[in-house]
Amino acid sequence: MLCYTAGQSNFSDTLSEKRVFDTMAKISKISGFPEWLPEQKLVEDTVVQTVKSVYELHGFVPIETPSVELRTTLNSQGIADKEIYVLQRARAEEGEVSDLGLHFDLTVPFARYVAQHFNDLVFPFKRYQLQRSWRGERPQKGRFREFYQFDIDIVGRDSLPLSCDAEVVLVVDKVFRKLALGKYVIKLNNRKVLFGLYESLGLSPDQQKQAIVSVDKLDKIGRAGVLSELTGTVGLKSDVGEKILAVCDVRCAAMDLSTVATELKVESPLFQEGVNELRQVLELVPEQHRTDLEIDFSLARGLGYYSGLILETRLVDFPDFGSVCGGGRYEGLVSQFLNKNVPGVGVSVGITRLMDLIFRNNLLPATRKSPARVLVSVFSEEQRLQCVQVAEELRLEGVAVEVFFKSLKLGKQIDFAAKKSIPYVLFIDPESSKISIKDVNSGEQNEVSDLKAWANSEQALNCSG
């Protein structure tokens, strides 16, 4: 708090400054909590807007949930490997136990939301949700402890047709086409394919779950690592482990699924059901959106709750980066909170991960430093109110305008516009009050007699750009 001294009118320049420098607070980057510069935030906003526009074109409605859930809610999915951040009041009373934790994803809060507001929602309920999530991991390079995800989910009462799975796949394909981050592939699999295979190989239910977790690590620990887990922790014979790995090798285009699956000769109705579901989903995706889809029987997804379709998107030019988007179908998530059967299917785009990749590789250059299109220069302080009025005229036409904050030399004001990438500088002649506008890039300057007309032509140009 500043310390004011009676009678001292310039207190802010003397006393308070001295006091403040004596007690300067420490600043340091907090590992795992990313923070962007304004020009980067403008790129993130564009990415978010692109994803959102696709979600809205499909009729998904927005919701948000609190950042916190009851710890019992967060733990109810038995997600044992997640690190949860618990909230504790700094001035908690002795023995006060906190029952609140920050959510670690958006799916569990969404399931709780559906259960809690069940009677106020129209089903099938299609929602999008853009929020931060938190993982209380130990700080380590490249891992985020706070990150944005942008999710969609569709949940139905009692049942949910496979057309909803197909819509999710279609939306993901459109999102990544529109983002234009280079070639990508949407990998598809079905948990029933995996569980069907595993039961046909004689795995117990417990071993099946463990096998999923192991196979999910294929990218990280490699074939040898997975085989060692399957024959070690999971307790399988080595030929069974080898068979599981052999099926992981299956990659095929959507159209080849049936042939390839038949050749595997897996004796299991569940496996066949998984293959049929995959085929039906593919058939409901419009043909022009099937080209980037790939069946990948090694895709397992780590989370426990998936029960049917699973999918992931990878950017082909960044094979080591892993998935930027993943999801699938689940059954038990809502019903853990509510005595109803509410199956769902959804997907999550990892916005923060994606932005990190975009910035590191300059995929979408961060060039804009301001939303302003025009800088109104100020010749003298006497002119300022007139400058503000001209700025207001332009703003009424939807043009973002900044009025320069001082009446420095005009050359300095033009430099400022260039530094902030504001494309036009407006001048008001102090004698005639005539207006002229300079294009900062070309240097061209013209008198403008009809400001409204100029604004609208400029806006039109801007919209098409």
Add this chain to the structure above:
Amino acid sequence: MLCYTAGQSNFSDTLSEKRVFDTMAKISKISGFPEWLPEQKLVEDTVVQTVKSVYELHGFVPIETPSVELRTTLNSQGIADKEIYVLQRARAEEGEVSDLGLHFDLTVPFARYVAQHFNDLVFPFKRYQLQRSWRGERPQKGRFREFYQFDIDIVGRDSLPLSCDAEVVLVVDKVFRKLALGKYVIKLNNRKVLFGLYESLGLSPDQQKQAIVSVDKLDKIGRAGVLSELTGTVGLKSDVGEKILAVCDVRCAAMDLSTVATELKVESPLFQEGVNELRQVLELVPEQHRTDLEIDFSLARGLGYYSGLILETRLVDFPDFGSVCGGGRYEGLVSQFLNKNVPGVGVSVGITRLMDLIFRNNLLPATRKSPARVLVSVFSEEQRLQCVQVAEELRLEGVAVEVFFKSLKLGKQIDFAAKKSIPYVLFIDPESSKISIKDVNSGEQNEVSDLKAWANSEQALNCSG
């Protein structure tokens, strides 16, 4: 985690459901953490978009900061009355001390951001920031523990002209005009007016700060309460307390400021400086935006860091609701982190408080339940892919479309559209493939031969509405 049984293809309907119902997780509303229904969230999005559009028209750039700051950063402002939430890993190791807390406002994180990225920013730096903040209060009715604020601030190197204060006032006036929530008043004062008065009355610097805090409670504890604090805790004589309260009675229109201030006969250069600053700020606000401004010498603002202009917005129809927007000028906030003088001025719109008021009083009715404009009905499952293709044609034209998820009777599909407030239902004749579109409200139905033309006329209508 679901438990899968080998050979059981409908596992999700039997075993897992049973298991899940046995261990149903508790759900309950968490007091102080608001959560809106989708139709309410759509209203909030409109409010946010309105505020954002004004901010962007003035050239403010977006930033976001992490949800957490170092606890030393949060405490450095000496904000002793705020309750901070500390993050603790659920699986913290023995003796692990958390140095992270959730921010309680956006001003302190912003000041830290400016200090940290000082060399990467263009000054004067104008930013907007929409984020949640948290206050670890004990649960009590009507108090939010998690809430959105939407802030703007302008900070300058070494100095910041009063024209920036005027811009903040102008922006606030435009925001509340555009929100159209009824009559409002923007109350203005200047801390120098208060400190000048207090020093002329012989208060010590410490007493001055305490007097500010007391006067700030006028709405809550009334005149008698404030007087009792001034003569009690602060230790003033009762005639001094009375004089402070008498000045609190001053309310006047912008144009009457000089006359009214002169009549008070306060012998203090600092008081006069405050009055002059107020006058200069008012003169730099375009005349058409001065009508909702009011000078109010009782306005004090509780926070310690303000040093000049202070302002608050109140909705006239809800006098007991308090402020929905507040801010002012500060000097020492950035310099506590950095050996530079970086004065600033800014304001915060309390979005969550505002939404709460809007919903309770139905100021902006929550009628839209979906962004979709068209529901494509599905006559039979054989027709579905064709329906999806027609939906895609409309989406290419920017029309948000939902395809009905089942092939129920068409009447049920129309009911669904009505329930979700989707204005049009599209039918594809299963024989001729001809398309017709029904207006759900009027019941009128027409054949549409050129879908693209229809989409664009419908879009045009929608945009104008």
